[in-house]
Amino acid sequence: MTRVAERNVVLTGFMGSGKTTVGRLIARELGWTFVDTDDVIVARHGPIDAIFAEQGEDAFRAFEREVAAEVARSQHHVIATGGRMLLDPANAAVLTAAGRVFCLIANAEEIIGRLQADVDGPVRPLLSGDDPAAAVARLLDERAAGYGQFEQVRTDGGTPHDVATDIIKRLEA
Known part of the structure; x- marks a missing residue:
């Protein structure tokens, strides 16, 4: 078992980034322990697409803030966040204080390919329009500055194992 000094490891980035x-x-x-914040929200409040449809995005973002505050109190967790969670300054502050944050990044074509291949994966409400590729490109552009505040790790140049090994090496350095 590898030992690192961090309390937690927090992974952020666009949907489909890994x-x-x-x-x-x-x-x-x-x-x-691994925790996916979206999974926590789904377990407590139902499917994300249903939350968006029935309660709205504001309700979903409130659920994200609750979960961020909760997981920030943990120790020795790897926390995968929703794609927009750490673009909320309150969530970014609480989770940055709770561990080392890495932003996983990939190009738009890679993300589209991954999302299309994930036929059993979650419904992606923000991509439900007529042109998902244009939506991905637009959202990546809108979020670039927010994602840029965190340590970047490319995921479109190797396997998930390669990316995990890279992050662990950074933690050990």
Whole structure:
């Protein structure tokens, strides 16, 4: 089991960037607990697409703030966040204080390919329009500055295992 000085590892980035897949690998290698904040929200409040449809995005963002505050109190967790969670300054502050944050990044084409291949994955309400590729490009552009405040890790140049190994090496350095 690898030992690192961080309290937690927090993964952020756009949907399809690899947060859940890479997060599980890091947690297994470190012997830590893995938590996906979207999974916590779904377990408590139902499917994300239903939350958006029935309660609105504001309700979903409030649920994200509750979960961020909760997981920030943990120790030895690898936390995969929703794609927009750390763009909220309150969530960014609480989770940055709780551990080391890495932003997983990939190009728009790679993200579209991953999302299209994930046929059993979650419904993505923000991509439900007629042109998901244009939506991905637009959202990546809108979020670039927010994501840029965190340590960047490219995920479109190797396997999830390669990415997890890269992050663990950074933690050990």
